[in-house]
Amino acid sequence: MNQGSKTTCRIRPDGWLWWLLLAAGLLALWRTQRTIDSNSGWREAHDGTLYFTSGKTLRALSLGHGGLLADIYWTRAVQYFGRKQIAYAKHYNLLAPLLRITTELDPHLLIAYRFGAIFLAEKPPEGAGEPEQALQLVRRGIVANPGYWRFWQDLGFIYYWDLKNYKMAARAFKTGSEQPGAMVWMKAMAATITAQGGEFRTSRLLWSEIYRQAETDAIRRSVLAHLAALRADEDIRELNALVARFRKQCGREPRSLGSLVQAGYLKAIPVDPSGVPYVLGRDGTVTVGAESKIDRNLLSESSSSPGSPF
Amino acid sequence: MIQRIRTIALHTFKESVREKVLYNLIIFALLLIGSAVLFASISLGIERIMLINLGLSSIAVFGLLMAIFIGIGLVSKEIDRRTIHNILSKPVRRFEFIIGKYLGLLLTLVVNTTIMTGGFYIALYYVQRHLAGEDALLLETIYFIFLQFAIVVGLALFFSCISTPILSAFFTFCLYVAGNFLADIRWFGRESGSVIFEKVTALLYYILPNFSNFQVISQSAHGKAVPSYMLTAGSLYALLYVTIVISASILIFEEREF
Numbered sequence: 338m339n340q341g342s343k344t345t346c347r348i349r350p351d352g353w354l355w356w357l358l359l360a361a362g363l364l365a366l367w368r369t370q371r372t373i374d375s376n377s378g379w380r381e382a383h384d385g386t387l388y389f390t391s392g393k394t395l396r397a398l399s400l401g402h403g404g405l406l407a408d409i410y411w412t413r414a415v416q417y418f419g420r421k422q423i424a425y426a427k428h429y430n431l432l433a434p435l436l437r438i439t440t441e442l443d444p445h446l447l448i449a450y451r452f453g454a455i456f457l458a459e460k461p462p463e464g465a466g467e468p469e470q471a472l473q474l475v476r477r478g479i480v481a482n483p484g485y486w487r488f489w490q491d492l493g494f495i496y497y498w499d500l501k502n503y504k505m506a507a508r509a510f511k512t513g514s515e516q517p518g519a520m521v522w523m524k525a526m527a528a529t530i531t532a533q534g535g536e537f538r539t540s541r542l543l544w545s546e547i548y549r550q551a552e553t554d555a556i557r558r559s560v561l562a563h564l565a566a567l568r569a570d571e572d573i574r575e576l577n578a579l580v581a582r583f584r585k586q587c588g589r590e591p592r593s594l595g596s597l598v599q600a601g602y603l604k605a606i607p608v609d610p611s612g613v614p615y616v617l618g619r620d621g622t623v624t625v626g627a628e629s630k631i632d633r634n635l636l637s638e639s640s641s642s643p644g645s646p647f
Numbered sequence: 648m649i650q651r652i653r654t655i656a657l658h659t660f661k662e663s664v665r666e667k668v669l670y671n672l673i674i675f676a677l678l679l680i681g682s683a684v685l686f687a688s689i690s691l692g693i694e695r696i697m698l699i700n701l702g703l704s705s706i707a708v709f710g711l712l713m714a715i716f717i718g719i720g721l722v723s724k725e726i727d728r729r730t731i732h733n734i735l736s737k738p739v740r741r742f743e744f745i746i747g748k749y750l751g752l753l754l755t756l757v758v759n760t761t762i763m764t765g766g767f768y769i770a771l772y773y774v775q776r777h778l779a780g781e782d783a784l785l786l787e788t789i790y791f792i793f794l795q796f797a798i799v800v801g802l803a804l805f806f807s808c809i810s811t812p813i814l815s816a817f818f819t820f821c822l823y824v825a826g827n828f829l830a831d832i833r834w835f836g837r838e839s840g841s842v843i844f845e846k847v848t849a850l851l852y853y854i855l856p857n858f859s860n861f862q863v864i865s866q867s868a869h870g871k872a873v874p875s876y877m878l879t880a881g882s883l884y885a886l887l888y889v890t891i892v893i894s895a896s897i898l899i900f901e902e903r904e905f
Contacts, residue, residue: 402704402707402864404865408690448692
């Protein structure tokens with residue numbers, strides 16, 4: 338019985354042909370797939386498709402699992418934003434609709450309003466450069482979560498930093514400061530912006546507060562980059578003022594910042610927060626050095642655009 | 648009487664536990680709950696929320712599948728195998744048989760939900776590195792999910808008494824879907840401008856099982872506790888609905904001839 342059940346594994350004489358076909362087929366398949374992948378640029382150029390444009394419809398279809406769908410859409414928004422940012426994209430067409438659907442599916446997903454507004458408001462390529470959409474998102478958050486005062490802080494921040502509308506920013510901080518549980522500094526922020534019309538000191542206050550509240554390292558890194566750019570902006574403004582004074586008093590153009598040192602306007606050539614000396618450009622305005630690690634996209638226009646007078 | 652119901656319930660439980668599909672569903676549910684940890688890592692700032700949403704939705708969906716696929720065969724299988732003759736020839740009354748069957752499957756779902764809940768809390772502990780007092784509030788949500796199972800099992804048992812397993816599954820699932828849209832159905836009736844249509848939709852609103860009463864997953868993911876009056880009202884609603892469905896099943900089963 339046992340002898341009968343014993344089996345041996347032998348390759349038939351013509352078996353090599355099938356093995357050859359199998360191996361060649363796999364090799365050809367691998368090669369074909371690589372060709373397809375290398376020519377898939379046209380797919381990436383397409384932004385993607387939103388099969389559902391209404392979060393409310395999706396929530397009804399979810400049979401009570403709207404929260405889970407909201408998480409999926411938020412993840413999709415984060416992934417979309419990250420992909421676009423890596424590609425230095427200038428247009429984030431799907432970001433606002435994705436965030437709208439997310440917050441319609443789960444109107445209490447606070448993080449989607451807060452970080453979503455940052456994603457929308459930041460200038461490209463850091464963000465979508467759509468501060469008006471960010472305002473709409475935060476306003477929807479306020480309507481759905483009236484007791485959450487932090488949204489007023491976000492609203493004030495967008496008005497202040499992205500739209501430079503200091504009056505509206507001050508109003509948002511003031512309204513926020515009147516919400517139950519609001520921190521005392523909201524009132525101070527409103528007062529400072531109203532009085533000063535938006536200065537570096539206030540901006541630093543805002544960013545420091547955001548740094549304090551940041552929950553992820555990515556946000557903290559972004560805030561530190563903004564703070565460094567802010568410091569550089571302030572330095573450049575002061576240096577440009579010195580250059581103007583030099584020009585007026587000496588009656589000539591300084592050749593470099595070294596000229597200001599020689600003339601006694603500066604003790605030494607100052608360095609930016611990344612440790613690289615500032616330079617005097619050919620157009621006569623001060624800017625960060627070529628090796629500087631300061632993100633130029635975060636510098637204010639007066640510091641980054643060569644021709645702008647200070 | 649209680650002894651006989653208990654015997655049938657335990658027998659049904661043992662029979663259900665032998666179903667291989669049950670284990671597949673439990674394993675798949677546990678895998679999905681575990682995978683929530685991975686899904687959360689590709690998102691931003693919603694680790695806990697996503698784990699709760701995905702974990703509780705997995706328990707709800709897979710429990711629902713178990714309730715339907717086992718519930719639909721409760722009576723029809725006994726009829727097909729002709730084992731119903733053996734059972735009813737013994738001193739067992741028909742209503743005892745139906746109640747025993749229902750409780751047996753409910754017991755199966757209690758055990759399965761407990762296993763899935765255990766898996767869910769392990770995943771939650773893994774993400775948070777601790778379990779806080781507010782995590783215990785999630786048990787209220789799981790209780791609400793279980794109340795849905797209780798109604799679905801009742802519906803499956805009811806259809807099992809009058810139809811084939813495939814049609815029973817179809818009817819039960821349709822009622823579950825309709826039960827999630829009752830508020831919209833009623834709203835359509837109001838907006839239609841037709842008095843008759845409005846009355847019909849209002850009637851449907853009260854007759855069909857309103858599963859949206861038990862949808863609290865999203866709220867609990869944001870740390871909101873189910874209000875105590877909702878716990879009481881939800882429990883009462885489920886109890887009443889199960890009583891109605893089981894009574895209807897008994898009435899039909901009493902009239903059937905084998």
